Amino acid sequence: MEKDRKEGIKGMANPGRYGIERVAYWLMRITGLGLLFYFIGHIYETSNLLDGKAAWNSMLELTQTTEGHIFLTLVIGMCVFHTGNGIRLMIGQAGFGLGKPSRADYPYTPSSLNMKNKLCIYVSIGLAALAMMYGLGVMYDV
Amino acid sequence: MTKDGALPKGFERPSRSPSQEKYEKVKSSSKTTTLRISKFNPESDSTSTFSEFKVHYQRWTTVLDAILEVKSNYDHSIGVRYSCRQATCGSCGMIINGKPRLACFTKISELDSDLVTVEPMNNFPIIRDLAVGFERLIATHKRIKPYIIRDDSEVTSETKEFLQSPEDVEKYIQFAGCIKCGLCNSACPTMATDSSFVGPQALAQAYRYVADNRDKGKDERLKIIDEPHGIWRCHFAGSCSQVCPKGVDPAMGIQLLRGYLLGYRK
Structure with a gap:
């Protein structure tokens, strides 16, 4: 009789509505999935060692192309953001850095979404951007 | 006239x-x-x-x-x-x-x-x-036992009411403001994909009673929410707290509740 109005995956795909915390949630999911795929690819890549030196070298050649460099740069960014934001989440989810519960007074600013948390998110994004730039510099010998 | x-x-x-x-x-x-x-x-x-x-x-x-x-x-x-x-x-x-x-x-x-x-x-x-329809919201709210649990009765001929200091009240009063409007459940990204998730409304109410020093049902409640579709499915996106019209801050309640389960809080 009733139609369940589930937001589904598209609810995750529209992160801007709820502030930087929701953007961080979305990035955390995307980078987590990206790193999972990288991990699987990495196992496949290193398994080529078993086929001898020539196979291993030809596999490494793939990372020496422009596409390979872009891919590795993205991996660096995903890794740094996921680590930085992950540390913030682990601390927050253990109940630290959220402020103290107190009587709610209008205009109701949520204490758990405080500046410390926002700053950690911005720092994680900033560090990821810096690491990507450094990685690009190393790969392109700048 | x-x-x-x-x-x-x-x-x-x-x-x-x-x-x-x-x-x-x-x-x-x-x-x-x-x-x-x-x-x-x-x-x-x-x-x-x-x-x-x-x-x-x-x-x-x-x-x-x-x-x-x-x-x-x-x-x-x-x-x-x-x-x-x-x-x-x-x-x-x-x-x-x-x-x-x-x-x-x-x-x-x-x-x-x-x-x-x-x-x-x-x-x-x-x-x-x-x-x-609010049936599910009310059902999950009921599931976490939203009332003071004690073996003894609050009012007897020998005892008086349980006194609480203003500091004790501050620990939970923010979460007692929940009007069960369901906005937090509607904004939650986990609720969007997991139909069995308990949801921020019920979890915040679980914290409200766990943090109340008159209540003795902490272990009972923590057992209810410590399950695959329970508290661990929250990823601290904070959208529930963004949309709450009464300043309840469910995200904070959930993370503090996790502190009890992880042993950082007593």
């Missing part, structure tokens, strides 16, 4: 009463917006459609006022649930311009848009148009 309703000599009936004049003045100074209302009847429709209406609004006109004006004058069939009109009953939660809000607590002038789109809340079954 005489018995037959005529005014005494020397008095004149004004052409328009002061209240009518005020109404005319207010109407002439009002702005106009387009209200898009989602329409869906699960008994006859397969998809939602939108009906558009031009409505006048003032600085103080709420979205609920506008919906009720449309319902009174243009389309009586609009399904909407409301009661108190003062953000106390939690009945009129809906998606307004993409975000879950209370219609009675959202002024059209605050939205800063020429188009106001209202839809039923996400992650709830639709009863009709803007009204959604």
